[in-house]
Amino acid sequence: xxxxxxxxxxxxxxxxxxxxxxxxxxxxxxxILNGGLSPSDIAHLLESSPPRxxxxxxxxxxxxxxxxxxxxxxxxxxxYFLSQLDPQEVASVIESFEPDDLADxxxxxxxxxIQEVLETMDEQDRQRVEAVLAYPEDTAGGLMxxxxxxxxxxxxxxxxxxxxxxxxxxxxxxxxxFVVNRKDDFIxxxxxxxxxxxxxxxxxxxxxxxxxxxxxVTLGDNEVANLFERHxxxxxxxxxDSGKLLGRITIxxxxxxxxxxxxxxLMGMAGxxxxxxxxxxxxxxxxxxxxxxxxxLITAFIASAVIGLFEHTIEQVVALAVLMPxxxxxxxxxxxxxxxxxxxxxxxxQISPQNIGWLLNRELIVGALNGLAWxxxxxxxxxxxxxxxxxxxxxxxxxxxxxVAAAVAGTTLPLILKARKIDPALAGGVIxxxxxxxxxxxxxxxxxxxxxx
Amino acid sequence: xxxxxxxxxxxxxxxxxxxxxxxxxxxxxxxILNGGLSPSDIAHLLESSPPRxxxxxxxxxxxxxxxxxxxxxxxxxxxYFLSQLDPQEVASVIESFEPDDLADxxxxxxxxxIQEVLETMDEQDRQRVEAVLAYPEDTAGGLMxxxxxxxxxxxxxxxxxxxxxxxxxxxxxxxxxFVVNRKDDFIxxxxxxxxxxxxxxxxxxxxxxxxxxxxxVTLGDNEVANLFERHxxxxxxxxxDSGKLLGRITIxxxxxxxxxxxxxxLMGMAGxxxxxxxxxxxxxxxxxxxxxxxxxLITAFIASAVIGLFEHTIEQVVALAVLMPxxxxxxxxxxxxxxxxxxxxxxxxQISPQNIGWLLNRELIVGALNGLAWxxxxxxxxxxxxxxxxxxxxxxxxxxxxxVAAAVAGTTLPLILKARKIDPALAGGVIxxxxxxxxxxxxxxxxxxxxxx
Numbered sequence: 001x002x003x004x005x006x007x008x009x010x011x012x013x014x015x016x017x018x019x020x021x022x023x024x025x026x027x028x029x030x031x032i033l034n035g036g037l038s039p040s041d042i043a044h045l046l047e048s049s050p051p052r053x054x055x056x057x058x059x060x061x062x063x064x065x066x067x068x069x070x071x072x073x074x075x076x077x078x079x080y081f082l083s084q085l086d087p088q089e090v091a092s093v094i095e096s097f098e099p100d101d102l103a104d105x106x107x108x109x110x111x112x113x114i115q116e117v118l119e120t121m122d123e124q125d126r127q128r129v130e131a132v133l134a135y136p137e138d139t140a141g142g143l144m145x146x147x148x149x150x151x152x153x154x155x156x157x158x159x160x161x162x163x164x165x166x167x168x169x170x171x172x173x174x175x176x177x178f179v180v181n182r183k184d185d186f187i188x189x190x191x192x193x194x195x196x197x198x199x200x201x202x203x204x205x206x207x208x209x210x211x212x213x214x215x216x217v218t219l220g221d222n223e224v225a226n227l228f229e230r231h232x233x234x235x236x237x238x239x240x241d242s243g244k245l246l247g248r249i250t251i252x253x254x255x256x257x258x259x260x261x262x263x264x265x266l267m268g269m270a271g272x273x274x275x276x277x278x279x280x281x282x283x284x285x286x287x288x289x290x291x292x293x294x295x296x297l298i299t300a301f302i303a304s305a306v307i308g309l310f311e312h313t314i315e316q317v318v319a320l321a322v323l324m325p326x327x328x329x330x331x332x333x334x335x336x337x338x339x340x341x342x343x344x345x346x347x348x349x350q351i352s353p354q355n356i357g358w359l360l361n362r363e364l365i366v367g368a369l370n371g372l373a374w375x376x377x378x379x380x381x382x383x384x385x386x387x388x389x390x391x392x393x394x395x396x397x398x399x400x401x402x403x404v405a406a407a408v409a410g411t412t413l414p415l416i417l418k419a420r421k422i423d424p425a426l427a428g429g430v431i432x433x434x435x436x437x438x439x440x441x442x443x444x445x446x447x448x449x450x451x452x453x
Numbered sequence: 454x455x456x457x458x459x460x461x462x463x464x465x466x467x468x469x470x471x472x473x474x475x476x477x478x479x480x481x482x483x484x485i486l487n488g489g490l491s492p493s494d495i496a497h498l499l500e501s502s503p504p505r506x507x508x509x510x511x512x513x514x515x516x517x518x519x520x521x522x523x524x525x526x527x528x529x530x531x532x533y534f535l536s537q538l539d540p541q542e543v544a545s546v547i548e549s550f551e552p553d554d555l556a557d558x559x560x561x562x563x564x565x566x567i568q569e570v571l572e573t574m575d576e577q578d579r580q581r582v583e584a585v586l587a588y589p590e591d592t593a594g595g596l597m598x599x600x601x602x603x604x605x606x607x608x609x610x611x612x613x614x615x616x617x618x619x620x621x622x623x624x625x626x627x628x629x630x631f632v633v634n635r636k637d638d639f640i641x642x643x644x645x646x647x648x649x650x651x652x653x654x655x656x657x658x659x660x661x662x663x664x665x666x667x668x669x670v671t672l673g674d675n676e677v678a679n680l681f682e683r684h685x686x687x688x689x690x691x692x693x694d695s696g697k698l699l700g701r702i703t704i705x706x707x708x709x710x711x712x713x714x715x716x717x718x719l720m721g722m723a724g725x726x727x728x729x730x731x732x733x734x735x736x737x738x739x740x741x742x743x744x745x746x747x748x749x750l751i752t753a754f755i756a757s758a759v760i761g762l763f764e765h766t767i768e769q770v771v772a773l774a775v776l777m778p779x780x781x782x783x784x785x786x787x788x789x790x791x792x793x794x795x796x797x798x799x800x801x802x803q804i805s806p807q808n809i810g811w812l813l814n815r816e817l818i819v820g821a822l823n824g825l826a827w828x829x830x831x832x833x834x835x836x837x838x839x840x841x842x843x844x845x846x847x848x849x850x851x852x853x854x855x856x857v858a859a860a861v862a863g864t865t866l867p868l869i870l871k872a873r874k875i876d877p878a879l880a881g882g883v884i885x886x887x888x889x890x891x892x893x894x895x896x897x898x899x900x901x902x903x904x905x906x
Binding site for chain 1: 467471491493494497500501502503525614617618620621622623625626627628645646647648649650651652653681682683684685687704705707708711712714715716718719720722723724725729731732734735738739742743745746747749750752753754756757760761764767768771772773774775776777778779781782783786787789790792793794797798802803804805807808811812815818819822823826827830831834838886890
């Protein structure tokens with residue numbers, strides 16, 4: 001089977017590559033690298049390599065391949081490689097970039113370098129890139145390219161087919177031509193699949209589709225992704241406020257948005273960046289992780305301070321110290337379930353002012369029911385463990401209080417944070433833990449202080 | 454601007470829909486529902502509705518729209534609606550499904566219902582569905598459809614164009630024709646963009662692309678998604694072991710795989726299912742959450758048991774109870790960073806036997822460095838807080854131990870779990886927390902017992 005053989009060969013090549021690296025035969029490494037692997041495979045290999053090997057491999061990549069490989073690399077690694085080049089080299093390496101990718105990349109470089117790079121480009125390319133640079137990266141404008149193929153509505157299919165045959169090639173991922181009037185206003189789309197089955201004598205106007213709404217250039221990239229997903233789009237026209245066709249967005253860039261978005265939610269919860277380099281060097285990793293640990297240390301100290309208020313009670317009943325992590329941790333778990341559900345519901349656009357009341361109410365009841373159920377289990381265990389009825393009653397009450405509090409915090413936090421323009425994926429977990437720790441320890445030790453005094 | 458107006462109208466429609474619901478005017482609700490919204494919009498609306506409103510809205514959806522709406526619904530909700538129908542109704546509702554979607558759906562139904570539904574279908578449709586049903590859902594075979602347009606290599610472009618014009622329409626998301634020989638072996642692809650610019654007199658063989666490897670029918674869906682992403686594919690041929698063309702996979706289904714995979718990682722970490730219904734009813738939600746809380750309760754009891762071993766020491770030095778959550782929580786945070794990084798690295802295929810050693814080594818050093826740095830901070834704070842030098846030394850040592858242990862556990866756990874075919878996203882966090890709690894409490898209280906005895 002061609003493909004499986006191919007896949008095996010890819011893995012085999014990787015293995016022989018790593019053998020060649022081990023044996024120090026750089027010529028052979030370069031031959032495997034530039035001979036058998038596609039630019040995206042090389043990028044994948046670089047991303048999967050520890051720093052020293054990565055630098056070595058990069059130095060062996062053919063100059064002509066560098067630009068294409070860079071396009072497939074994650075921001076972190078690409079910026080590093082580009083920072084090693086002077087503006088002239090940058091300009092020559094990124095020649096092959098599409099305007100949207102180029103604009104993204106330029107936005108990561110210092111202003112002075114951007115200007116130098118733009119100056120080395122020819123007039124037409126510069127205008128294209130500047131058109132994209134004018135829009136924020138996370139909008140339709142930042143995602144679009146200007147490589148549209150446009151046709152007029154009054155031409156016949158026959159004429160269009162002849163017109164297309166004069167091209168040497170059509171832009172990649174062209175599934176439709178865009179129909180525009182004399183003023184470049186967007187009118188409709190002519191899918192290639194329609195073009196190919198249409199009567200050659202028909203006019204474009206007669207067969208074009210007008211049920212697809214063009215994408216406003218200012219629309220957020222997540223909404224663009226939702227539109228593509230909901231309507232199974234391959235490419236879509238982007239228009240200005242006045243309806244003029246500005247460019248198009250293609251599914252490959254939308255898939256990147258979806259992937260980055262998903263990575264952001266997942267990595268953000270652990271305080272990591274979505275473009276995090278898996279094989280970042282030790283010092284860089286240590287610095288980045290240290291910040292997140294420091295933030296969480298504050299949370300931990302707040303929890304300790306709460307426990308500190310009840311030192312006297314713990315001294316009397318040391319069983320409290322043994323059981324108190326249960327109350328805090330169950331609250332944290334219950335809260336993170338509500339938090340994750342709401343963050344995801346918000347991401348896919350399911351949560352609105354109309355249904356948030358119902359959701360909060362359900363989470364409250366679920367929290368109370370699970371609080372009661374597990375409170376019973378924990379209370380029975382505690383009573384038998386320490387042979388003390390009071391401690392069972394206290395931990396049961398504290399568990400119900402903390403699970404209800406966790407439900408409220410987990411459900412409302414993402415909404416509150418979003419309203420204040422704070423990223424819920426990043427900050428939600430830390431704040432939630434602080435709340436469930438404080439309420440968990442305070443309710444358990446507080447009730448115990450009352451019960452045992 | 455057409456589209457923004459359209460978007461506003463969609464939101465306005467939603468608002469008038471919710472007003473109509475509030476006022477109880479069901480006729481108006483039905484009019485808005487079936488008149489102005491696309492099937493995917495209706496599905497989105499159903500997913501965003503609490504149970505009672507959802508059931509009401511579903512009862513108002515036009516019979517002819519039901520099938521298409523079902524296709525856009527998440528598994529949970531779709532299964533529920535289908536379970537309300539008898540097999541005859543199921544068969545009529547799902548008539549419009551593509552074979553791959555239909556196969557997915559049938560796999561969720563009881564065996565008896567599957568058979569009944571298949572029997573009501575016509576011969577050709579049944580064969581198509583059975584072809585897909587033969588492959589596991591999470592493989593290329595389970596993702597593929599059989600709606601390929603195939604051509605022979607020795608025909609001219611001119612003939613192909615004439616042949617296509619005899620079609621009333623081409624299948625949705627057709628960006629290429631597949632070239633096969635007499636025995637249906639896959640030979641190459643003919644992109645529509647190539648077809649349109651090629652010389653009409655040229656043969657298919659002369660202009661077809663042969664650099665795209667077909668996808669083996671047994672390839673896992675994640676690898677299919679990686680291939681699509683790496684090569685910017687829109688559709689790709691699926692072949693049997695012997696190279697025979699079986700069908701094709703299109704980008705829309707791949708985007709679903711990517712989304713589901715991302716949702717699985719994110720939701721799994723919180724013990725939620727990726728198809729979790731945001732607005733599931735109270736009892737269903739309570740049951741599902743209870744399981745996860747129960748699993749985590751075991752973890753919490755294990756931690757408590759460890760603390761219980763040192764009751765005597767805590768009785769003597771109650772400051773230990775105040776500070777011990779800091780050691781456990783810092784370990785949990787550091788471990789979850791390593792865990793998340795490795796889970797993600799595995800998902801995108803970056804981690805291999807060749808580089809895992811480097812990664813583990815780096816995580817160890819990062820853990821030790823951050824352990825030392827934050828140990829210093831915590832130690833100084835503890836010494837001043839409790840005016841006790843010993844407690845500072847003890848907590849510093851425990852923090853270093855726990856952060857190094859967290860690095861080892863976070864890095865190796867996903868690999869160990871995967872090797873044992875346990876889902877790291879689901880089980881990783883719980884096991885990690887158990888480890889960092891146990892090591893955190895044991896090292897801190899154990900060292901304290903030695904120091905204060």
